[in-house]
Amino acid sequence: xxxxxxxxxxxxxxxxxxxxxxSAVRYKFVSFSSSADKxxxxxxxxxxxxxxxxxxxxxxxxxxxxxxxGSYSKLRVIASTSLxxxxxxxxxxxxGVGERQTSASAYAHAMALEAVASGSAIIEVxxxxxxxxxxxxx
Numbered sequence: 001x002x003x004x005x006x007x008x009x010x011x012x013x014x015x016x017x018x019x020x021x022x023s024a025v026r027y028k029f030v031s032f033s034s035s036a037d038k039x040x041x042x043x044x045x046x047x048x049x050x051x052x053x054x055x056x057x058x059x060x061x062x063x064x065x066x067x068x069x070g071s072y073s074k075l076r077v078i079a080s081t082s083l084x085x086x087x088x089x090x091x092x093x094x095x096g097v098g099e100r101q102t103s104a105s106a107y108a109h110a111m112a113l114e115a116v117a118s119g120s121a122i123i124e125v126x127x128x129x130x131x132x133x134x135x136x137x138x
Contacts, residue, residue: 012066014039016058023057027074027122028096029109030054030066039064044094050109051130054096069129072113077123079116088112089133090125098125108133 017038020026029042029050042050052066053073067073077084077098084090084100089108093099097120101108107130114123 011055012052012068014064014066016040016060016062016064019060020054020064021057021059024076025096026054026057027076028054029075029092029098030064030096039066041096042092043096044092049107049130050092050096053110053125053127067127069127069132071127073110073125073127074122075110075125076120077112077116078120079118083118084112084116084123086112086115088115107131 015038017033017035017040020041025041030039030052031042031050033040052068053075055065055067055073058064075098077090078093079100082100089101090098090110090112091101091106092109098110108128110125110127112123112125116123
């Protein structure tokens with residue numbers, strides 16, 4: 001059952017389908033695993049449809065707290081080829097990090113609430129519902 005916290009996070013509880021205890025995994029996109037009620041790190045290519053952002057660092061089988069659609073959350077992003085602007089749309093890139101949406105055929109998974117000129121960072125984002133926005137590169 002989702003719980004709305006005062007910090008703007010719609011918390012969804014699922015079991016971790018893999019070890020996500022490394023600190024560098026927190027604040028990355030997650031997708032459903034092939035097992036019921038379990039989540040794994042979204043990888044962009046093979047698991048491109050994330051539904052939220054990991055908020056803790058669970059071991060496999062432990063509860064994974066997810067910031068679901070409609071939440072405000074932190075997200076690990078990389079601005080390797082171009083600036084991520086405030087209000088820019090982000091998609092799930094490789095290894096679950098947010099990247100600037102540049103393809104008109106890609107779905108956006110979050111909206112940046114902070115800018116990143118280059119490199120990697122952890123920024124505030126608004127988590128979009130799956131398939132909410134497509135066809136408009138930002």
